[in-house]
Amino acid sequence: MLNFEGESNSVRLQMAKFSRIFRHIASMFVLVVLAACSSSEPARRSLAAAEELMDTRPDSALMILQSIPPGSLGSAGRRALYGLLMTQALDKNYVDVTSDSLIRPAVEYYENSSDKLRLMKSLYYLAGVDYYRKAYSESLIASFRAYELARALDDNFWIGMTARRIAEIYGDNYCAKEQMEFARIALDNFRQTDRRPFIHNGIYSLAAAYHANEDYSTARKICHELLDTASVYGDNVWRRQALELIGLGYMAKDSFAAARDVFREILPLPTVKVSDSAFYNGMCLRLRRIDDVVGDVGSLAVSGDLSEDVSHWLQYQWSMAHDSISQALDMMRRMNGDTDRALKESRRGNLIGSLTDYHRYKSELSSIDLRNANLRAVAVVTLALLIIFIGWRYGRRRYLRQQMLIDEYLTMGDELRRLLAETSSELDEALSRTESNDRKSDESDSTDGRRSLGLLEKYFSEFDVLCRSFRRNPTETSQKRISDSVGSLIDTFADSERMGELEDYADYRYGGIMTKLRTDFPKLKEVDYQIFLLSRLGFSIPTIALVLKKDDDKMFIYNHRKRLKEKFRGFNGTNRELYLEVMP
Numbered sequence: 001m002l003n004f005e006g007e008s009n010s011v012r013l014q015m016a017k018f019s020r021i022f023r024h025i026a027s028m029f030v031l032v033v034l035a036a037c038s039s040s041e042p043a044r045r046s047l048a049a050a051e052e053l054m055d056t057r058p059d060s061a062l063m064i065l066q067s068i069p070p071g072s073l074g075s076a077g078r079r080a081l082y083g084l085l086m087t088q089a090l091d092k093n094y095v096d097v098t099s100d101s102l103i104r105p106a107v108e109y110y111e112n113s114s115d116k117l118r119l120m121k122s123l124y125y126l127a128g129v130d131y132y133r134k135a136y137s138e139s140l141i142a143s144f145r146a147y148e149l150a151r152a153l154d155d156n157f158w159i160g161m162t163a164r165r166i167a168e169i170y171g172d173n174y175c176a177k178e179q180m181e182f183a184r185i186a187l188d189n190f191r192q193t194d195r196r197p198f199i200h201n202g203i204y205s206l207a208a209a210y211h212a213n214e215d216y217s218t219a220r221k222i223c224h225e226l227l228d229t230a231s232v233y234g235d236n237v238w239r240r241q242a243l244e245l246i247g248l249g250y251m252a253k254d255s256f257a258a259a260r261d262v263f264r265e266i267l268p269l270p271t272v273k274v275s276d277s278a279f280y281n282g283m284c285l286r287l288r289r290i291d292d293v294v295g296d297v298g299s300l301a302v303s304g305d306l307s308e309d310v311s312h313w314l315q316y317q318w319s320m321a322h323d324s325i326s327q328a329l330d331m332m333r334r335m336n337g338d339t340d341r342a343l344k345e346s347r348r349g350n351l352i353g354s355l356t357d358y359h360r361y362k363s364e365l366s367s368i369d370l371r372n373a374n375l376r377a378v379a380v381v382t383l384a385l386l387i388i389f390i391g392w393r394y395g396r397r398r399y400l401r402q403q404m405l406i407d408e409y410l411t412m413g414d415e416l417r418r419l420l421a422e423t424s425s426e427l428d429e430a431l432s433r434t435e436s437n438d439r440k441s442d443e444s445d446s447t448d449g450r451r452s453l454g455l456l457e458k459y460f461s462e463f464d465v466l467c468r469s470f471r472r473n474p475t476e477t478s479q480k481r482i483s484d485s486v487g488s489l490i491d492t493f494a495d496s497e498r499m500g501e502l503e504d505y506a507d508y509r510y511g512g513i514m515t516k517l518r519t520d521f522p523k524l525k526e527v528d529y530q531i532f533l534l535s536r537l538g539f540s541i542p543t544i545a546l547v548l549k550k551d552d553d554k555m556f557i558y559n560h561r562k563r564l565k566e567k568f569r570g571f572n573g574t575n576r577e578l579y580l581e582v583m584p
Contacts, residue, residue, distance in 0.1 A: 043072040050085050058092035065089055080109035084118060087125045096132040103129055120149035120158060127165055140169050160189035160202060167205055171212055180209035200229060200238050207245055216249035240271045247279060256286045267294065274305040278314045285321040499530060506536055513582075516575050521567065531560050536582050 046068050050061040065086050073079045083102035090097050097103075103126045110119035123146035130139035147162035167182035187202035207222035223242040230239040243266050250259035260283035266276045278300060284292045300306070301314040319325075503514045514533060517524075527548065534544045541557050550556045561583055568579040 043068050043074065043078060047078060047081055047085065050089070051081075054085065054088060054092070058089055061085070062089040062093050076109060077113075080106040080122075081118070084110075084122050084125065087129070088121065091125060091128055097125075097129050098133040100126060100129045116149055116153060117155075120146050120153065120155075120162075123149065124158070124162055124165065127162075131165070131169060136169050136173055140166065143169065156189040156192040157195065157198070160186045160193070160198065163189065164202065164205055167209060171208065174212075176209065176212040176214075180206070180213055183209040196233070200226060200235070203229070204238065204241055204245070207242070211245055211249055211252075214252070216253055219249055220246050236269050236271045240266055240269050240273075240276070244276065244279075251279070251283070256283050259283050260287065260289075260292075274300070274303075275307070275310055278306055278310050282314050282317040285317040288321060290321060499533075502537070503529075503533055506533055510536060511578075513575075513578060517579065520571065520573050520575055520579075524564075528560055528564055531557060532564060532579075532582060535561070 050064040053061040083106040087103040107122040110122050123142045127139045127142035143165045150158035150162050163182045163186035167179045170179040183206040187206050190198045190202040203226045207219045210219035223246050226242040247259045247262035263280035281293050281297045507514050545554045545557050565583045
């Protein structure tokens with residue numbers, strides 16, 4: 001007989017045991033949750049306190065945030081708020097943040113929330129991080145997104161802040177027209193707040209924008225408004241800023257006496273900077289008023305306390321005032337290098353001119369339901385067409401470039417063939433004269449010329465055959481073989497010893513022209529000697545660019561030739577016409 005009662009009791013005992021275990025686990029879970037809530041509560045209060053103090057006491061806000069253990073933040077929302085507030089506090093305490101490890105997670109979090117104000121602030125400070133690391137395109141996009149949100153929130157202060165950031169980005173990239181547009185928007189919105197320091201900043205930013213647009217008289221008028229306000233509030237910081245901009249405007253208009261007087265007003269101010277002393281002394285030197293100079297200008301110019309461009313400018317003024325022409329020319333060359341470097345940096349941070357219109361259009365479409373299936377389909381089709389178009393453009397550009405290179409290779413072959421033909425004829429005539437006149441020195445010269453010419457003959461023969469073959473049958477295979485052959489030929493030219501042999505040959509053929517050039521202009525760069533040498537041998541600019549491996553930057557050759565021409569035209573030596581014959 002089966003014992004059903006015993007089996008039932010056993011089941012009940014097992015159930016009671018599981019029940020006790022379950023209650024124990026549940027109790028432990030509740031305790032863990034309560035402990036977590038308890039440990040995160042101080043973090044929540046600290047975040048709230050830091051946010052409240054952010055505008056009035058940013059230094060205290062930063063101290064509070066630095067005291068929060070990151071592990072106590074708990075939820076993703078608090079971590080996002082911590083990243084936003086920490087980045088904001090550092091910015092307000094004049095720390096240039098260049099890492100987005102804190103602010104980018106905050107942007108991503110608020111993009112998926114309904115908190116548009118914090119999203120706008122997160123985008124603004126992300127734009128600041130990108131700005132400080134000179135990622136101007138990314139900074140401009142984030143700034144425009146923040147600007148659109150500020151307009152949607154109808155927040156005059158943040159419209160002004162985001163517009164000012166956009167104006168700064170455009171200013172750093174020499175987009176003066178756009179800079180002035182957004183500087184005006186920033187000031188108009190700051191004026192609708194009662195935050196006086198930001199109004200002062202907006203006035204100065206607008207004056208700087210007019211200065212960048214070379215409207216110096218309007219910039220001066222705006223600066224005088226800032227000077228009046230600074231006098232009322234006793235603000236020497238903005239007084240110095242306004243006077244400096246006025247002085248720079250006079251310098252730009254060659255009103256050196258007026259500029260000197262303005263910078264003289266800055267010198268007694270407690271906010272004076274080293275650059276102000278440099279500009280004042282530079283104006284004194286420019287006016288030949290050396291007795292008015294303050295301090296040791298020579299030491300100041302090389303002290304390292306000035307930016308490189310201001311240091312070069314001051315050294316140039318010093319050299320000119322002391323009639324040190326060679327030093328002045330050297331400083332002028334360095335000043336040109338400063339300008340070239342600034343322009344190159346501007347090109348690297350190139351901004352799309354129509355970005356403003358794009359974001360306005362994007363703002364107008366913000367109310368449209370982006371989840372609409374038809375719009376998604378249109379977007380996908382448009383993207384596919386865009387990819388196809390880009391692929392076609394890329395392929396076409398590559399094809400055209402290959403064709404252009406082949407044309408340049410063929411031109412190079414023609415020029416080498418002409419050079420070899422001319423020099424072979426001349427060397428044969430020289431050898432004939434040697435045999436008839438029995439002059440050993442001429443024989444030595446001719447032999448040197450024949451040996452130098454062998455450099456070109458050795459590497460040209462295969463290349464010439466390939467060029468002739470390609471003209472008869474222009475296939476992809478023959479095109480590739482030409483490219484490979486040109487690579488070998490160019491590598492030969494790149495050898496300093498081989499280039500030296502070409503110089504010897506040019507000296508032999510053109511009466512020691514390279515030796516004369518190196519004697520008359522000992523400070524030229526090696527690339528300048530090479531460009532002159534190849535030009536003397538009759539090579540065209542595209543061929544020179546190929547030989548010097550600058551075929552992607554022919555302006556490099558043009559610019560160097562231009563500078564060489566200027567040097568030759570200003571040269572008064574006996575060989576002047578000899579050089580100008582090569583580069584008229």
